[in-house]
Amino acid sequence: MSIKEKIESVRTQFLAELESFPDTQHDLENIRIKYLGRKGLVAELFAEIDNVPTDERPVIGEALNILKIELSTELKARLQGEDKGLIVAEDHSVDSTLPGKVPPLGSIHILEQTLSEIKDIFMSIGFHIAYGPEVDDDYHNFGALNFPEHHPARDMQDTFFVDDDTVLRTHTSNVQIHLMENEDPPVRYIVPGRVYRNEAISFKSYCLFHQVEGLYVDKDVSFGQLKGCLKYFVKQMFGPHRKMRWRPSFFP
Known part of the structure; x- marks a missing residue:
């Protein structure tokens, strides 16, 4: 049998098996492996090209590709x-009149929720939000804030x-x-973030906590304005x- 006859034979055989209408995708996969797999019948035909006369190889190659x-x-x-x-069969098994299942939704963490509320309140009276490094040098954390060299906090x-x-x-405060250092007055910010203390961990203390502080630098800023901002915040936050x-309090 010539290679052209083999090509037609493989085509006819493939279509015949396909028309037998395999019952499952597994059957179809077996047909794919038999004919189009690495060691399938089509691959065997490609391997026979070496035995075809040189002048016929382009025609046979094209026929095999087709x-x-x-x-x-x-x-x-x-x-x-x-x-x-399969999709249609599955659709028929589903009663579309039944109520759907609502997936459970997550919620914002209570700390993030509280920080968001605090930020919204201060932003409503003109403050901006600033963040800064949680790992900082001695100067920005202590020196520039007037903590002497032998201060207990060090x-x-x-x-x-x-x-x-x-x-x-x-x-x-390092922020x-x-x-x-980087902005000219007026400067009006609140600084939320995590801070760290070398505390013994217990039910009432931890080595990490969250803090929010404010900075307002401008001409003619009074203590009354500070009290006004804090009073506004408390009433917005707590009622x-x-x-x-x-x-009054004093931190040495």
Whole structure:
């Protein structure tokens, strides 16, 4: 049998098996492997090209490529038809009149929710939001904030030192220094963020907590404006009837 006859024989045999309408996609996959697999019948025909006279090879090569494309196209169409049939069958088994299932939704963490509320309140009266490094140098965390060299806060019992001149910030005040170094007045910011203290971990204390502080630098800024901002915040955050007390405090 010549190679041309073999090509026609493979085509006829493939179509006959395909028309037998395999019951499952598994059957179709077996047909694909038999004819189009790496060791399939089409691959065997391609291997016989070496035995074809040189002047006939282009014609035989083209015929084999056409065969491969035809078989692939027919098989793909049948596979897609099987997929659609499966989808239709599944659709008939579903009662579309039944109520749907609502997937569970997550919620924002209480800390993030609280910080968002705080930021919204201060932004409503003209403050901007600033963030800064949680790992900072000694100058921005202590020196520029007038903490003397032997201040207790610098002690390793209270502060996490990365190295001799680098710490995990103990307050968000380090961002105030960065802001004043890089911006001209008027400066009006709040600084929310995480801060770190070398505390014993217990039910009432932790080595990490969240802090929000404000910075307002401008001409003719008064203590009354500070009280006004804080009073507005408290009433917005905790309710309009919340009473406030003002007590002086001193941090050495």
